[in-house]
Amino acid sequence: MSVVRIAWLIARKDLRIEWKSRVITNQVVPFAGVTMVIFGFALDANTDVLELVAPGLVWLATMFSLLLLVQRTFSVEADDGALDAMRVAGVDARGIFLGKAIGLALQLLVLEVLLLFAAVILYGETIRLDGAVLLVTTMISATCGLAAVGTLYGGLAAGSKGRETLLPLLTLPAVAPVLIGATRAVESALGTGVAELSDGWQWVSLLTVFAVAFGVGGSLAFGPLIDE
Amino acid sequence: MTTLDPNTTDTADTATSSRSTGTKATRAIGIAAAVAMGWLVLFGLVLSPADVNQGESVRLLYIHVPTIWIAYLSFIVTAVASGMYLFTKKHSLGWDRLAGASAEFGVAFVGLTLMVGAMWGRLTWGVFWQWDARLTTTALLFVTYIGYLAVRRLGGSHQQRAKRSAVVGLLSVLLIPLVHWSVVIWRSLHQTASVLDTDGDIDMDGTMLFTLFVGVVAFSLLYLWLVLHRTRAMAMEDMLEDRGLDIALAERRAEGGTR
Numbered sequence: 001m002s003v004v005r006i007a008w009l010i011a012r013k014d015l016r017i018e019w020k021s022r023v024i025t026n027q028v029v030p031f032a033g034v035t036m037v038i039f040g041f042a043l044d045a046n047t048d049v050l051e052l053v054a055p056g057l058v059w060l061a062t063m064f065s066l067l068l069l070v071q072r073t074f075s076v077e078a079d080d081g082a083l084d085a086m087r088v089a090g091v092d093a094r095g096i097f098l099g100k101a102i103g104l105a106l107q108l109l110v111l112e113v114l115l116l117f118a119a120v121i122l123y124g125e126t127i128r129l130d131g132a133v134l135l136v137t138t139m140i141s142a143t144c145g146l147a148a149v150g151t152l153y154g155g156l157a158a159g160s161k162g163r164e165t166l167l168p169l170l171t172l173p174a175v176a177p178v179l180i181g182a183t184r185a186v187e188s189a190l191g192t193g194v195a196e197l198s199d200g201w202q203w204v205s206l207l208t209v210f211a212v213a214f215g216v217g218g219s220l221a222f223g224p225l226i227d228e
Numbered sequence: 229m230t231t232l233d234p235n236t237t238d239t240a241d242t243a244t245s246s247r248s249t250g251t252k253a254t255r256a257i258g259i260a261a262a263v264a265m266g267w268l269v270l271f272g273l274v275l276s277p278a279d280v281n282q283g284e285s286v287r288l289l290y291i292h293v294p295t296i297w298i299a300y301l302s303f304i305v306t307a308v309a310s311g312m313y314l315f316t317k318k319h320s321l322g323w324d325r326l327a328g329a330s331a332e333f334g335v336a337f338v339g340l341t342l343m344v345g346a347m348w349g350r351l352t353w354g355v356f357w358q359w360d361a362r363l364t365t366t367a368l369l370f371v372t373y374i375g376y377l378a379v380r381r382l383g384g385s386h387q388q389r390a391k392r393s394a395v396v397g398l399l400s401v402l403l404i405p406l407v408h409w410s411v412v413i414w415r416s417l418h419q420t421a422s423v424l425d426t427d428g429d430i431d432m433d434g435t436m437l438f439t440l441f442v443g444v445v446a447f448s449l450l451y452l453w454l455v456l457h458r459t460r461a462m463a464m465e466d467m468l469e470d471r472g473l474d475i476a477l478a479e480r481r482a483e484g485g486t487r
Contacts, residue, residue, distance in 0.1 A: 152399070156379070156392065166378055170396075173371040174403055177410035184414065202413060210406050217402050221395045224314075227388075 003095040010099025015106060017076055024107060028068050032111060035061040036118045050123040052193050055186035057123070058115045059179050062146070065111055066104075066175075067168055070150040073104055074158035083158065083226055093223030097151055101218070105147035112139055131189035134200045138189060141204055142182035144211035149174045152218040155226045174214075181206045249460035257453045264446035271439040279436075285351035286436070288344050294443035296341040296366070298451045302334030303373065303401075305455075310397035313390055321466065322459075324390035327397055328380050329458035331373055333451055338370045361415040365408045372400050372407075386466050 018024050039057045043049050050057075077083040086096060119125040127135070153170040157163040181203040187193060188200030250258075272290040279286035309327035313319060345363070346356040357363065380393045 156396070163382060166375075166382070169371075169378055170375045173368050173375060173407075174399075176368055177403075177406045180410045180414050206406075206410055206413065209409075213402055213406065217399060221399060224391050224395050227391070 001092075001095070003092050003098065006092055006095025007098035007102060010096060011102040011106070014073060014076070014100065014103030018072075018103075018107060023072060024069070024111075028065055028072070029111065029114060031068060032061050032065045032115055033118060035064055036115065036122055040122060047124050051125055054119040054123040054125045055190060055192060056179075056183040058112070058119050058186065059142070059182050061115050062108065062112055063172065063175060063179060066108065066146055066150050067171060069104060069107055069111075070154035070167060070171070071164060073100060073151075074154045078158045083155075087227065093226065094219040096226075097155070097219045097222035100155070101144075101147045101151040101215070104150055105143050108143045108147060109139065112143065125190060125192070128189070128191055131191060131197055131200075134197065134204070135186060135189035137204050138182055138185040138200065138207065141207040141211055142178050142185075145178045145207055145214055146175055148211060148214035148218045149178075152214065152222060152225070155222055158226070177210055178207060181210070249457045249464070254453060254456050257449055257456070261446065261449035261453050264442065264449050268439070268442045268446045271435070271442050276435045276439040277433060282352050285348055288348040288351075290439050290443040292341055292344045292348060293440060294447040295337040295344070297444060298447045299334045299337035299341060301448075302330040302337065302451060302455075303369070305330040306334065306373075306376075306397050307401045310394035313394045314398070319387065319390070321386055321390055322463075324386075324394065325459045325462040325466075326455070327394065328377075329455045329462060331376055331380075331397070332458060333454050335370065335373045335377060337447070337451070338366065338373070342366065342370060359415065361408070361412045364411045364415070365404075368407045368411075369404060372403060376400055386469075 036057065039061070040050060043053070074083075083096070087093070116125075116127070120127060149171060153167055153174070157167040157170070184195070185200040185203035185207070187195040188197050188203075191197070268290060272287050276287070276290075278284050306327045309323045309330065313321075313323035313327065316323070349358065350356050376393065376396050379396045380389060382389065382392065384392075
C-alpha cells in the first residue's frame, strides 16, 4: 500500500472515530470556549485590550486544545496497542504520521473557526473581507505546522504511563514560532492595532516553511520515535 | 532489541574496568580547569578595569559570554553525536552518552548565562528581561533542551533511549533556526530602538579582551572535564542497570529451579 493510501485510510478512520465518539464536541470545544471566557476574566473584560490581543488568545486556546486533541488521537491508538500492531504489520510509519497529522489538522481547523467566532462574539473582533485570503492562508499553514509537531511528539509521548506530562514540555516550545507567526498574521488580517495587511504575508512564508520542515522531518523521524 | 544480548548492550568502555570515572588525563584537565578558573577570578575581579559605561557590572560578562559560547558548542556536540549515533552502522551507545552528557552541561550553562544576563540587565538596562530576539531565542533554546533531557529519561532499553533521544536531538536542531527567524522578524517589526545599544561597541580594552579569553579557556576546560566524567558515569549507570537485570533474571531462574 502506498504512503498516501495509508495516510488517507488512517485519517478517515480517525475522523470517523471522532465523529462517532463526540469527544471533540462534548469536551474539547467546550474546553476551548471556557479558555476564551477565562481569558476575558484575566484581562478584566476590558474590551479594548481584548480586541487588541484576541488573535493571540485564539491561537493560545488552539494550542491548549491541540494538546488535548493529540492525547486523544494517540490514546485511541495506544489503548489497544494499535500503533504497535500497525508497525508489526509492516505499515509504513510515514503513512501513519501523515494520516494522524491530516486527521488532527482537520479537527484543528474546525476548532479554529469556532474560536474565531468566539473572538467575534466575546471580544468584539471584526473580520474584514479584504483580509479574508490572508486569514484563511494563515490558518491552513499554521494548522499544518501544529498538526505535524503535535503528531510527532504525541507519538513519542504515547504508550507507557507518565509520558503524557512530557507532551506540553516538548510541544509548546516547538510551536512557539507558529504562535508568534500566526498571531501576527491574524492581527494583520483582522487589522487589530497598527498591523498592516501587507505585513501578514511574510509570516505566512515562515509558517509554510515551518509546516514543510516539520512535515518532512516528522514523517522521517516518526518511525524511529514510535518503535518500541 | 533486548538488553540481554551482550553484543548490543555495549557497556565495554574504558572507564568500566575501574570504579572511578577519573583517569590521568581527566585529572590533568581538572587541575587545568581549576587553575584557569582561579586566573579568571583574578583577572575578572581584580586586574581588569571597570567599564566606562557599564561600571563594575561589566565583570559579569566574563561569565555571561563564555558560558553561552560553551553552551552553543555543547548543543553542536549533542547534534553531531546524535547524528553519529543514528547514521553510523555500529549505533554505538558511546555517541548517545556523549550527546546526553553534552546536553546536560549545555542546559546548565545556558541557565547560568540567563541568570547572569538577567543580573547584568538589571544593572545596565534597569530590567531583568528584554523581549529582544537573542534573549527570546536563548530562552526557548533552554526549554527545548530541557525537553530533550526529559526524553532521555523516558525509560526502555539503552538502544531505545539512544534512538529516541538522537531523533529528538536532531529535531531540536531543526527548530533553532525557525525559532530564531520568527523571533527576529517579530522584534524587528515591533521594537523601534533596541536597548541593546547600551552595550555599544566600545573599543574593548586589552585587559578586558584578555580576561574574556581567559574565561573562554576556563569554561572550555570545565566543560571538557565535566563531559568526560559524565559520559563515563553514564556508561557505569547503564552497566549497573544491565547487571541489575541480569541478577534479577538469575534469581528468578534459581527460584524456578528450586521449585
